[in-house]
Each structure stands twice: as C-alpha cells, then as structure tokens.
Amino acid sequence: MSRNRSLFTALLVVLPVLARAADETTLALVDAPGRERVQAACSMCHSLDYILINSPFLDRGGWERTVNKMVAVMGAPLSKEDVAEITAYLDRYYGKHALP
Numbered sequence: 692m693s694r695n696r697s698l699f700t701a702l703l704v705v706l707p708v709l710a711r712a713a714d715e716t717t718l719a720l721v722d723a724p725g726r727e728r729v730q731a732a733c734s735m736c737h738s739l740d741y742i743l744i745n746s747p748f749l750d751r752g753g754w755e756r757t758v759n760k761m762v763a764v765m766g767a768p769l770s771k772e773d774v775a776e777i778t779a780y781l782d783r784y785y786g787k788h789a790l791p
Contacts, residue, residue, distance in 0.1 A: 725780030
C-alpha cells in the first residue's frame with residue numbers, strides 16, 4: 692500500500708510538469724490567412740506538431756487527402772470550404788515544396 696501511495700504522490704508531482712512541457716503556446720504557425728482556421732480545426736483533436744512533423748512529406752495532394760481523412764474517418768466537423776482553405780494554407784506554408 693505504501694508503494695502505491697508513493698507512486699501516486701510521484702505522479703501528482705510529475706504530471707503537471709509534463710502538462711506544462713506539452714503546452715503549445717510557443718508553437719506558432721505562419722501568420723497568414725487561414726492560420727486561425729487551421730489552428731482551430733487541427734488542435735481540436737491533436738497537437739499542431741503533427742503539421743510540422745508531416746510537412747517534409749506532404750504536397751498539396753497529400754495535405755488534401757489528410758484533411759479529408761480527418762473529416763471522413765475521424766469526424767472533423769469541417770465544411771468543403773474549410774477543407775479547401777486548410778489545404779491551401781498547409782500546402783503553401785507547410786507543403787514539402789515550402790521547406791528551406
């Protein structure tokens with residue numbers, strides 16, 4: 692019982708630190724038209740880091756398939772206009788062609 696209490700106490704100390712470390716307030720996407728929609732839509736379900744992680748691999752078609760998958764498979768509540776704007780933003784600023 693004492694070991695469980697120690698583990699629980701350790702978790703109470705460590706979890707808030709990990710939560711702060713995962714804070715994405717310092718992660719800033721390119722400030723351009725469409726950014727707010729991308730941030731709102733994508734961060735509903737996952738970290739915005741996914742954009743940065745996938746950017747070396749995805750061109751416009753890849754981003755479009757990915758965003759459409761989020762709608763069709765994951766149930767993201769996005770209109771066709773949302774999908775078009777998000778795809779255009781991701782391709783322009785985070786498509787594999789946009790990387791330095």
